[in-house]
Amino acid sequence: MSSHDHDHSHDHNHSELSPIELRVRALETLLTEKGYVDPPALDELIETYETKIGPKNGARVVARAWSDPAYRDRLMSDATAAIAEFGFTGRQGEHMVAVENTPDTHNMVVCTLCSCYPWTVLGLPPVWYKSAPYRSRAVRDPSGVLTEFGVRLPEKTGIRVWDSTAEVRYLVIPMQPEGTEGWSEDQLAELVTRDSMIGTGLALSPQALEAAR
Amino acid sequence: MNGAQDLGGQMGFGPIELEENEPNFHGKWEERAFAITLAMGATGSWTLDTSRFARESLPPAIYLGTSYYEIWTRGLEKLCLQAGLFSEDELASGHKIQPPSPVKRVLKAEDVAATLAKGGPVDRPEPTPAAFKIGERIRTKVMHPEGHTRLPRYARGCEGVIEAVHGVHVFPDTNASGRGEQPTWLYGVAFNGQDVWGPDSDPKLSLRLDLWEPYLDRL
DSSP, X not given: OOGGGGTTOSOOOGGGOOHHHHHHHHHHXXXXXXXXXXXXXXXXXXXXXXXXXXXXXXXXXXXXXXXXHHXXXXXXXXXXXXXXXXXXXXXTOSEEEEEEOOSSEEEEEEOSSSOOOOHHHHOSOOHHHHSHHHHHHTTTOHXXXXXXXXXOOOTTOEEEEEEOOSSEEEEEEOOOOTTOTTOOHHHHHTTOOHHHHHTSSOOOOHHHHHHHO | OOOTTOOTTOOOOOSOOOOTTOOSOXXXXXXXXXXHHHHHHTTTSSOHHHHXXXXXXXXXXXXXXXXXXXXXXXXXXXXXXXXXXXXXXXXXXXXXXXXXXXXXXOOOGGGHHHHHHHOOOOEEOOSSOOSOOTTOEEEEOOOOOSSOOSSOGGGTTOEEEEEEEEEEEOOXXXXXXXXXXXXXXXXXXEEEHHHHHOTTSOTTEEEEEEEEGGGEEEO
């Protein structure tokens, strides 16, 4: 991620396009002229990930796991099926496993080889997840990584790092914050951040949620 | 392959750069690169494993020196050339010169939701019993294949324990190179951090990797 990535979202005339913008435009034009891609389908793909598929999906799964013990049991024994109960199925979520944080174990997910990420519940990964600094260090120095994310774990808590090397995708179930017993599923879902489902964050406390409003 | 993509344990990349309220896409070109990559995947002209290999076999300076969707774009160009979907001349000009090659399907807007929801499961029927059981100790193979593999360098020659049996899944090492799916057993394997990174490393760390049977030897 560098600042130049952010400078090209406004409209340009042709002469101002960067090399990569020209490269993508040429490729899209060629693929369209050849009839391999249908432009409305491209727009639909973008729209889907901008509006329908994102971390709010995962937050609903976590909130239900916190508030419904029977659902939590189904999620832990067959996450693919339990997540499909919400209709969240398919691409990059074909084989899901839920891993639960406890006072003794904190789970954190990385893909050191590429960018494997549970799209169906978290949407598209942020730049840092796909970046060399995170992928290189998460498996060797997760405590150092967590410090950069502002997360401090109790001394006794072990860290379990899941390197997504196959098509199995991991969803971290963060610990339910204290003082939220009896909250509704919708209220609980507001406490669940994207990072808490990757393991680079914790669920928000009620105070932190209030402060964020 | 021991390419630039195999980042686990490499040092010197500096701190993680976080961005407040990060958008899915930083500019229109990223949206388009994302969408054409997914749409071309739907043509059935290559497998997921082939596309991963196309990206990771980019020259290391390109892989590490360009942003994520540029890697996707260059990977897609390579895949289309390999599949004979267009020629170098057409790529250079950005326009059709020859008639198109046949593809299995062209993704239409009305089929996007169903196609995404269906995904591409990689579990397959079980041709043979699993060689390993939960709780058994294994050692990962020492191997440095020039083709695609999903056994990261840092986890080669390491002792671990079988923790989960995920069933039989498509084997990326063969599927990436046109040698077919050759489905084989996939295991969740647990490693102590110090067995991987040595006695000076974090004693609280343990690692979990999903590894195929051909990567593993019984201890």
